[in-house]
Amino acid sequence: xxxxxxxxxxxxxxxxxxxxxxxxxxxxxxxxxxxxxxxxxxxxxxxxxxxxxxxxxxxxxxxxxxxxxxxxxxxxxxxxxxxxxxxxxxxxxxxxxxxxxxxxxxxxxxxxxxxxxxxxxxxxxxxxxxxxxxxxxxxxxxxxxxxxxxxxxxxxxxxxxxxxxxxxxxxxxxxxxxxxxxxxxxxxxxxxxxxxxxxxxxxxxxxxxxxxxxxxxxxxxxxxxxxxxxxxxxxxxxxxxxxxxxxxxxxxxxxxxxxxxxxxxxxxxxxxxxxxxxxxxxxxxxxxxxxxxxxxxxxxxxxxxxxxxxxxxxxxxxxxxxxxxxxxxxxxxxxxxxxxxxxxxxxxxxxxxxxxxxxxxxxxxxxxxxxxxxxxxxxxxxxxxxxxxxxxxxxxxxxxxxxxxxxxxxxxxxxxxxxxxxxxxxxxxxxxxxxxxxxxxxxxxxxxxxxxxxxxxxxxxxxxxxxxxxxxxxxxxxxxxxxxxxxxxxxxxxxxxxxxxxxxxxxxxxxxxxxxxxxxxxxxxxxxxxxxxxxxxxxxxxxxxxxxxxxxxxxxxxxxxxxxxxxxxxxxxxxxxxxxxxxxxxxxxxxxxxxxxxxxxxxxxxxxxxxxxxxxxxxxxxxxxxxxxxxxxxxxxxxxxxxxxxxxxxxxxxxxxxxxxx
Ligand SMILES: NC(=O)c1ccc[n+]([C@@H]2O[C@H](COP(=O)([O-])OP(=O)(O)OC[C@H]3O[C@@H](n4cnc5c(N)ncnc54)[C@H](O)[C@@H]3O)[C@@H](O)[C@H]2O)c1
Numbered sequence: 001x002x003x004x005x006x007x008x009x010x011x012x013x014x015x016x017x018x019x020x021x022x023x024x025x026x027x028x029x030x031x032x033x034x035x036x037x038x039x040x041x042x043x044x045x046x047x048x049x050x051x052x053x054x055x056x057x058x059x060x061x062x063x064x065x066x067x068x069x070x071x072x073x074x075x076x077x078x079x080x081x082x083x084x085x086x087x088x089x090x091x092x093x094x095x096x097x098x099x100x101x102x103x104x105x106x107x108x109x110x111x112x113x114x115x116x117x118x119x120x121x122x123x124x125x126x127x128x129x130x131x132x133x134x135x136x137x138x139x140x141x142x143x144x145x146x147x148x149x150x151x152x153x154x155x156x157x158x159x160x161x162x163x164x165x166x167x168x169x170x171x172x173x174x175x176x177x178x179x180x181x182x183x184x185x186x187x188x189x190x191x192x193x194x195x196x197x198x199x200x201x202x203x204x205x206x207x208x209x210x211x212x213x214x215x216x217x218x219x220x221x222x223x224x225x226x227x228x229x230x231x232x233x234x235x236x237x238x239x240x241x242x243x244x245x246x247x248x249x250x251x252x253x254x255x256x257x258x259x260x261x262x263x264x265x266x267x268x269x270x271x272x273x274x275x276x277x278x279x280x281x282x283x284x285x286x287x288x289x290x291x292x293x294x295x296x297x298x299x300x301x302x303x304x305x306x307x308x309x310x311x312x313x314x315x316x317x318x319x320x321x322x323x324x325x326x327x328x329x330x331x332x333x334x335x336x337x338x339x340x341x342x343x344x345x346x347x348x349x350x351x352x353x354x355x356x357x358x359x360x361x362x363x364x365x366x367x368x369x370x371x372x373x374x375x376x377x378x379x380x381x382x383x384x385x386x387x388x389x390x391x392x393x394x395x396x397x398x399x400x401x402x403x404x405x406x407x408x409x410x411x412x413x414x415x416x417x418x419x420x421x422x423x424x425x426x427x428x429x430x431x432x433x434x435x436x437x438x439x440x441x442x443x444x445x446x447x448x449x450x451x452x453x454x455x456x457x458x459x460x461x462x463x464x465x466x467x468x469x470x471x472x473x474x475x476x477x478x479x480x481x482x483x484x485x486x487x488x489x490x491x492x493x494x495x496x497x498x499x500x501x502x503x504x505x506x507x508x509x510x511x512x513x514x515x516x517x518x519x520x521x522x523x524x525x526x527x528x529x530x531x532x533x534x535x536x537x538x539x540x541x542x543x544x545x546x547x548x549x550x551x552x553x554x555x556x557x558x559x560x561x562x563x564x565x566x567x568x569x570x571x572x573x574x575x576x577x578x579x580x581x582x583x584x585x586x587x588x589x590x591x592x593x594x595x596x597x598x599x600x601x602x603x604x605x606x607x608x609x610x611x612x613x614x615x616x617x618x619x620x621x622x623x624x625x626x627x628x629x630x631x632x633x634x635x636x637x638x639x640x641x642x643x644x645x646x647x648x649x650x651x652x653x654x655x656x657x658x659x660x661x662x
Contacts, residue, residue, distance in 0.1 A: 006082060030069065062077065072195060074134065075133040084118065086500035088448070104446075108500040130209065131200075132157070136159055150167060151172075152165075155174065155580075158202075159198075171577060177208075178200060178589065179583055182590075186590060189589070216504045218255045219487060221252075223506060240307045243266045243331065243332050244256075244268070245332045246267070249277055249280040249313060254286075256269050256338060257312075264309050265333070266309070268296070270317060272315075272317055274315055289313045322385055323380070325388070337398060341402050349374055359373075375409035379411040383411070389423070399426060407421065437540075437552070438636075439540050440477070441540045442539055443512045445533050454529055458503065469510065474640070520601045531600075532601075533611070537596045541623075543592060544593050546559050546591075552626075567617075567622070571618055574613040575614045580596055581595040582594050597614070
């Protein structure tokens with residue numbers, strides 16, 4: 001059977017043979033035992049409803065075993081035999097070009113080179129699912145292959161509810177993930193609903209088919225380090241010869257040394273796990289590996305003296321680095337931490353003075369003692385960081401719950417008011433005021449032709465659009481524009497593509513619109529093929545997350561989620577090809593609501609109209625909310641948007657004299 005026929009087949013009427021559990025692939029861990037005996041029956045009944053009754057007797061035993069062994073029913077037997085990757089768009093079967101583009105994006109999210117646990121349909125973050133089982137995948141692909149531009153596919157947390165009649169201007173797909181009643185949104189609720197097969201954790205770009213591999217993180221991290229550098233610059237100087245100390249060479253944290261090199265500083269990144277060190281070193285994401293603390297001290301002194309741009313992995317505990325640099329008087333300019341403290345007791349953070357192996361044993365065999373050790377280590381780490389900040393180091397939390405867990409451990413990390421932390425988060429101090437409030441965020445595109453030449457052409461188009469805009473950009477955003485021009489010009493050389501031919505580029509509303517318009521024109525002129533536009537959910541308007549994306553909202557509304565919900569509703573009737581809205585993502589189930597879109601550009605006048613309307617709303621919705629929260633940068637940006645678009649009328653805040661409030 002050809003690839004196209006297999007897609008069109010959906011769930012086969014004759015069951016494929018069972019598939020062996022492949023051991024050379026990265027699998028999701030066994031999930032927590034959560035269902036009662038009756039609920040297990042319900043999970044099986046739910047799984048079997050995808051199949052004809054004649055197959056139930058054969059499948060029930062197998063699915064029951066999967067549930068016992070892995071805590072979920074993935075339906076491994078239904079994994080397709082073809083290679084999973086983003087094919088050129090014309091290789092997909094179908095009647096709708098938009099639907100074909102979505103198939104391409106789904107397959108990219110499940111590509112073995114891209115996905116973290118491809119057989120469990122998990123793209124990233126341990127539990128970021130595209131689907132919950134392979135029946136859902138097959139059925140979705142079949143629907144996409146037969147739908148027209150007069151239908152919309154409705155996705156309920158991985159389950160394709162079906163095709164519904166709509167119209168050409170409607171989204172082709174509407175996705176929700178993890179949308180549960182708020183009172184049932186505790187982590188164990190997710191475990192249960194997911195095991196029952198009725199809800200899933202879509203992370204951000206996993207369940208919305210918009211993941212583009214690690215380059216998204218590299219760009220965001222580069223911007224954070226660069227702007228952190230600007231905050232500490234005394235005379236507008238750059239990061240030459242300055243030292244950035246941090247930790248973690250894992251999934252996201254592994255981007256730090258590469259970002260440090262692009263930003264132009266000396267990066268010291270501690271990582272306890274030699275496997276993670278080797279992976280990042282062999283990928284060329286970190287330049288040097290040092291395993292001895294005295295050698296590290298000498299090497300950093302040398303790099304400082306020579307003003308080298310270099311990234312160094314210290315294979316060891318980050319606490320040792322902070323303490324040794326304090327003792328040896330190595331001045332640290334920038335400091336952060338990217339251990340996985342959102343998961344402190346199960347391997348997210350390794351305590352100092354205990355080997356990796358010992359820690360792994362202790363957390364399973366003596367969790368109470370392990371917790372004590374983690375907290376002791378966090379107090380030591382905070383003490384050492386405090387010594388550095390007393391000398392002038394600028395330290396920020398990287399959205400990994402370092403300050404939160406350090407405070408719970410009783411570390412000296414609280415501000416004088418006893419409510420706030422001593423140090424800001426990266427969104428409060430850097431990303432929020434310097435990027436999001438002005439509308440700059442992680443815009444991205446994918447060349448559906450699969451051709452690297454197309455990507456190179458789009459890079460050049462985007463660079464020339466931004467260079468033109470930079471000529472007249474107001475001083476407030478000039479620096480951001482220049483950073484993004486530098487990024488896009490260096491993008492090819494930095495070899496960032498993993499999976500589909502994709503690019504991330506931070507841009508504001510007007511930048512995104514102008515770039516998209518230029519792409520649409522290039523498609524119409526036959527210079528490039530179809531383009532899929534999108535963005536990370538970690539953006540200006542897409543995400544309501546009180547301790548991350550909206551942590552710099554200070555009017556009390558950071559615990560509301562109106563912005564994210566409005567965003568996705570507004571995108572859907574302004575021309576998005578697909579939209580998605582999720583509970584959870586980044587910081588955990590129940591902690592965040594986030595959404596995004598995908599938009600197919602085909603060179604048509606309709607695409608030009610849709611991109612103008614939708615991208616303008618997609619960014620300015622969030623700026624309006626940030627402005628109403630009295631964020632000065634956003635007030636500036638929304639006033640500017642109203643000048644550009646007279647149909648925009650946004651309610652502006654009046655400020656109150658504090659003296660009046662007593
Ligand atoms: N990069 C970003 O843009 C970003 C944004 C928001 C939040 N985060 C947060 O950053 C954290 C890291 O994410 P990740 O995907 O890299 O996780 P990860 O678990 O893949 O990597 C963390 C690494 O830290 C190492 N580590 C743990 N304790 C250590 C210690 N004491 N000293 C040295 N190394 C230690 C671990 O071995 C692991 O390799 C997460 O909490 C994530 O939510 C990152």
